[in-house]
Amino acid sequence: AARMSDAALIERLCTLRGIGRWTVEMLLIFTLGRPDVFPVDDFGVREGYRLIHGLEAQPKPRAFAAIGEAYAPYRSTAAWYLWRAADRAKTIKYQA
Known part of the structure; x- marks a missing residue:
């Protein structure tokens, strides 16, 4: 593998x-x-992106895959930070 x-x-x-x-x-x-995996179907990753960019709705997976291209070849790291943003928003009010 x-x-x-x-x-x-x-x-x-x-x-x-x-x-x-x-x-x-x-x-x-x-x-x-x-290092370069972007889980476009992951709710937490899409929610983190939504919060950081001040969007009303999460991007759809297909559109999110295109957005993720900008993070290559470090999409796994980008996903980690987006998860953290979603987690952090549970405890504080996040402002974009």
Whole structure:
């Protein structure tokens, strides 16, 4: 698995019952330490982006994937910061 590309792992593991794209993306980020994974279906990542940019609604996954291109090749790090923004907003009023 460590030698397979992100796309190949996602394709291969998603064939297993109960394993979806989000699950494989979390494996890539947190277990394999892949630096360029942007989980566009993750609620927390999209919520963090919404808060930071002062949007009324979260971006849709397809649009968010295009937005994420700007963070390459460090999209995993960008996702981490967006998760933190969403977590922080639970305890304070975040202003863009």
